Amino acid sequence: MKRLTYIACCLMAMAFATGCKEDELADLNKGDTPLALTLSEQTLILNETNRDKTILSMNWTSGSNYGTNAAITYELQIAQAGTGFTDPLTYFPGKTVYNYTFTTKALNNAIRGHFNTQAGTGITLEARVIATVAADNVDPQVSPVVSFSVTTYEPVSETLFLYGTATSAGWDNSQAIAMTPAEVPGTFTWQGQLSSGGFKFLTVAGQDFPSYVKGNSQNSIVLRTSASQTDNPWTISDPGIYEIEVNLLALSVLITKMEGPAYSQIFMVGSAAPNGWDISNATELVQNPDNLYEFTYTGVMNPGEFKFPVNRNSDWQQDMYMKLDETHMYLHHGGDPDDSKWEIAKKGYYTITLNLQDLTISINRLKLYMVGSATPIGWDISNSIEMEEDATDGCIFKYSGPMIAGEFKFPVNRNSDWGQDMYMRLDDTHMYLHHGGDPDDNKWTLTEDGNYAITANVEALTINIQKL
Template identity: 25%
Template sequence: MKNITKSVIALFAVLALSCSVEDVEDRPVIQGVDTPELVAPENDKSYVLLEENADDVAERFVWTKATYAGDVEIGYKLLIDVKGGDFTKAIELGGTSGATQTEVTVKILNQAVIELGGTPDQLGSYDIKVVSSLAGIEKMMSETPLTILVNAYTGLIPYEFTDWYLIGAAVQGDWTNNADTKHQPLFRSGTNPNLYQFTGFFKAGAFKLISKPGQWAPMYGKGDNGAIVARPTEADPDPSSFEIATEGYYTFTMNTETLKYTLVAYNAAAAATFTTVGIIGDSTPLGWDASTALTQSTFNSHVWSSNVLPLNDGKAKFRANNAWDVSWGGNTAFSGFPNNGASGGDLPVAKSKYKIYFNDLDGSYLMIPNQE
């Protein structure tokens, strides 16, 4: 009985294997026949884009239907590149499933032009093509591009805040001051733009605050009785430094309206350490499916950052170890720290290129837009 059972199992295994091989060998290859070609708008049409019309439709692009050797569902993507570009770094303007036209808003067209290096308030030439595909596999691109002329606006999103960075022997970057030095910024309150905070590791030594890496003013230093002293220009007197007597973890807070600061010890002994921390959400490159990893600081293992990351309109969160058992959110754009903008909600994000900083000790975040 056992031998019969073994024979039956072996027979099914052979049949399954042979079916799989034949399926692969006999799978029909669907060939592309006619590429999709743009028919509207007219060639060399000009557009003057205005920020106040960002949500309006700039244009409806129409193309001919791609044909394949078979009755199949065809997907399309509308792409833009600089005039004469090879479309290897083209930007997607929109996509459809079956439809041979799509509307593109002023905002989307403008942002694509800016990302392609367009100069605001100057007319530039750009090529448009359509790519058709079958389940993302068999692709055909327009043979002849449609050229449009676009006068774009800056595309910068409003960011009327001042960021402050730690500099000195006690902090990351030491006293080296140039634009390329990775100085640690303070995290700004999401509800009070004058309130700043940073919790993290400090060496024994001194530090000050600067707002523009590479420049020594504006600056804040230490005054008497918990006061901060401003140095508006480099012609003004250099203020005293804040001092760290013993290396360890501290929370530094300052208010640029009241001109007061606090510096208190922080107990990090029980703080969790993480292998990875990333940003996730429909605004991020990988959507809600996977985290985009941030880089861990070599000076402070609880601080994570991303140099320049393009994000879309949408939401985001931070999470540890590519899982959802530990995650952090926020309810204010750009920045927040506990009780001043950080929460368990999803962070609101506007499309731009960002420098991102995150602190896993307390969930503080800072996202600085309009990066090159």
């Protein structure tokens, strides 16, 4: 009997140990470790060119739980020196976390926002960590204070727009054309058609200020914050395709006139294409207005072959873009005997993009996801439910499983910015393609919990919802 009791006690102890959470186990035996904070740097001069890099790491010891085996939670405080921590920046890293890091951008924003510092002016700060033990009659521990200094910067805009009579927007600032942020902080690019006329840059579409205008040379830019300042736009006298590169940190701009694509129209023909081999009705690709070298087709493709003629001449003697490999193409010259085509193995809804500048091609079949309060994952779009693609028809997507009363819709990816295309409700049995950024937000609604079979067809734009 004693042996059985001993075994039972051991099993209970094991069950208790395995039932503990990992962060609780980590706090079981902290001993008498004193709480101390160290910094990776004591003097920081922040520079926006490094805004996405880690600039400061704050590390601390565990402190003690005084033999209670209780969990310890931590609070990191940063205050202006000499204020006695009366109005600190406060962070709560949680249990079993002994480090907090800042990128240059995060630290700059935090210091400027909380302490209202001026760019280029240093501020002396103090930091400490408070450790609280989850047990009665145990006072919080406070680390010794560590001092450091930070010099902040005035951040440049993270958006930039192009407008003026040389552009399709004219001088209507609400129609200003968004430029593309580059990997290097403060830099933006744009490529497209410019007419004779002027242009300048806005930081916010629809607002005249702040803006950037021409400086004392063709390649310099000046920040303009009010109508009283000189307004000097750039002038285009030779219409054509241009590439514009702007660096707001260096206050520079590079404006380059390009040769332009060899063709302004590209078509698709083949047994996989919507109109088959009828070249006189070949499907026209859409030219990207911001990159005239880029042409795209979005729609249904069937199993079969395809290639890209540059016109719809029925004599078949025209130039065509043909397959070099799965991601590259070459220009076939009309009359030559070569005839290399791409193949589609499965019907589906595809996006096919050609770039005449680097002779690349991308071929991607649509995936469909489901998100919403009616779904098991709720509105967590980064974990949205991937619909099951039909075995033979890649335009048909299915879900079978639990749903609850609520709403749902179908994004085409899991991007957490919510700016992607989605299939939304037209009525109970039909849907339409919502374009990312548009204001419409029409969802289907379920009124009962239960198991459902949901089938969406992106070719027919139909949906079937059955409660099982």
